[in-house]
Amino acid sequence: MNKIKWGIIGLGNIAHQFVSDLKLINEAELTAVASRDIDKASEFAAKYNCSKFYGSYDALFADDEIDIVYIATPHNSHAELSIRAMQNGKHVLCEKPVALSYEDAVRMTEASKKHNKFFMEAFWTRFIPSIQEVLSKVKDGEIGDIRFLNADFAFYVNELEGNRMTDKKLGGGALFDIGVYPLFLSYLILGVPTEIMAKSIYHESGVDLQTSMMLQYQSAQAILHVSFVSDSDMKATISGSEGRIEINSPWFMADGYSIVKNEEVEKFNIPNIGKGYAHEAIECHACIRNNQIESKLWSHQNSLELSSMVENVKNQIELEFD
Numbered sequence: 001m002n003k004i005k006w007g008i009i010g011l012g013n014i015a016h017q018f019v020s021d022l023k024l025i026n027e028a029e030l031t032a033v034a035s036r037d038i039d040k041a042s043e044f045a046a047k048y049n050c051s052k053f054y055g056s057y058d059a060l061f062a063d064d065e066i067d068i069v070y071i072a073t074p075h076n077s078h079a080e081l082s083i084r085a086m087q088n089g090k091h092v093l094c095e096k097p098v099a100l101s102y103e104d105a106v107r108m109t110e111a112s113k114k115h116n117k118f119f120m121e122a123f124w125t126r127f128i129p130s131i132q133e134v135l136s137k138v139k140d141g142e143i144g145d146i147r148f149l150n151a152d153f154a155f156y157v158n159e160l161e162g163n164r165m166t167d168k169k170l171g172g173g174a175l176f177d178i179g180v181y182p183l184f185l186s187y188l189i190l191g192v193p194t195e196i197m198a199k200s201i202y203h204e205s206g207v208d209l210q211t212s213m214m215l216q217y218q219s220a221q222a223i224l225h226v227s228f229v230s231d232s233d234m235k236a237t238i239s240g241s242e243g244r245i246e247i248n249s250p251w252f253m254a255d256g257y258s259i260v261k262n263e264e265v266e267k268f269n270i271p272n273i274g275k276g277y278a279h280e281a282i283e284c285h286a287c288i289r290n291n292q293i294e295s296k297l298w299s300h301q302n303s304l305e306l307s308s309m310v311e312n313v314k315n316q317i318e319l320e321f322d
Contacts, residue, residue, distance in 0.1 A: 003029040004285050007066040007090070009057045009081065010073030011035045011044045014095060018070060018122075019048050021274035022281055034060035057081060061088040068118070068284060071095060074164060075171030076321065079104035082119065083111045091118035093284050097180045097310060098303045100171045100321050105307040109300040112293050120284060120295050121303040123184060127279035129270040130254040131188075132297075134238070134245055138189055142259065144242030147220050149189055151182040151236035151251060154210075154227035165228060166203045169322050173207030174226045175200075175313055180306070181252045182224035182236075183213070183313070187306050189238055190217050196309065200317040201229070208317055 004027055008015050011033060022028045030050045035041040038055030045053035054060045060069065061084060068091035071081050079099045082092045092112075098121040099105045112119035125131055138146060160166050165177055186193070193215040200208035210227040225232070236251035237244055243261035248254040253276045256269040273279060287295050294300045 001027060003027055004288060005029050005031040005065055005067045006281075007031055007060045007063065007069045008033045008044075009035075009060055009069060009071055010077075010095075011040055012072060015044070015070070015072040017275055018072065018277045018281075019044075021277035023048065024274045024278050025281055025285075027285055028281060031066050032060050032063055058084070061085050061090060067091060068093060068288065070122070074167075075100055075176055076169065079108055082108050086111045086115045086117040086119065089115070089117070091284070091288055093120055093122050093280065095122045096184075097121075097171075097176050098307055100176065102304070102307045102311045105304055109294075109304060112300065116293060118284065118287050118293050119300070120280075120287070120298060122280055123298050123303075124277050124280040125181065125184065125252045126188070126298045127283050128253060128272050128276045129279070130247065130257055130268075130272075133268065133270060134247060134257050135188060137245065137259070138238060138240075142243070143238065143240030143245055143261070145219065146190060146238060146240050148239040149186050149220070149222040149237070150224075150239075151185045151222070152225040152227075152232045153178040153181045153234060153250075153252065154225060154230055154232040156231050157228040160203060160209070160228065166205050166207055166209075168205050168207055171321055172205070173203075173209075173319060174228050175208050175211050175310065175317065175319065177228075179208075179211055179213075179224075179226040179313065180310055182222075182226060183309050184306055185236055185251070186215050186222040186224060187302075187309060190215070190220055190222060192305055192309065193217050193222070196312050196316065198313045198316045200319075206320070208319060211313070211317060213313060 032052035034054040041053035195216040215222040234250040
């Protein structure tokens with residue numbers, strides 16, 4: 001079987017983690033990397049035994065050898081770079097959040113259809129075995145009707161000044177950097193809410209440092225919290241009429257979960273391949289080989305609905321990007 005050849009653009013921390021996992025998959029080949037800093041591209045390529053590196057993203061898009069591009073640049077560039085990659089005949093796996101606006105997310109999915117190229121938001125958590133199994137248990141009624149969901153993602157950032165996380169131009173702030181994770185979990189388990197209420201604490205740059213959200217559903221609620229100014233245990237709990245599921249911490253890359261019923265606890269341990277990024281890459285390969293332009297597990301529609309929820313919160317907390 002021919003290997004699927006990857007190009008990587010944006011060579012920060014998450015790209016290192018993704019490529020480390022990509023190396024664990026036999027049918028994946030790291031073919032080229034690109035950064036606007038050629039020295040950074042050269043170092044990254046050397047570290048992962050990649051033969052080609054470029055000092056511009058367009059040079060990588062023009063490389064005929066590459067099948068799929070993983071886009072791990074700052075949030076504000078996701079839309080334009082994804083569209084440009086698809087215009088150049090490349091499949092795309094784009095880091096979350098898919099875009100800084102719902103309108104841009106729509107443009108990206110439309111480009112996928114227009115150019116007949118696979119496009120997926122890199123919501124790696126959707127593909128890790130623990131989350132797949134938890135969703136299956138919920139759908140099978142293992143804990144009855146879902147009434148409540150609680151999830152947070154918080155860690156203390158020592159140096160907020162001059163940091164990508166608080167840079168308004170780059171699409172910084174807790175909502176877009178980490179808030180998408182708990183919103184994703186609520187969406188995955190309960191769907192689109194009837195109402196969202198959100199409040200934030202802000203950085204002087206105008207982005208949110210901490211945001212708390214309450215999501216109202218027909219017969220359930222979700223309480224979600226994200227922060228750069230305090231930490232949390234990063235557990236997630238899904239509570240139903242007949243028990244609850246506790247997802248191991250940190251829940252977004254869980255290696256297992258517990259089912260609690262009648263005061264009895266049953267534990268399930270499910271290790272990930274590597275850190276957990278490998279699972280989304282395996283899904284990309286399967287879709288590309290089946291000539292699909294989207295994944296059934298995390299479809300264009302899923303990304304659009306989540307993007308719409310994020311936009312709702314963004315408007316409520318009056319977050320505006322340049």
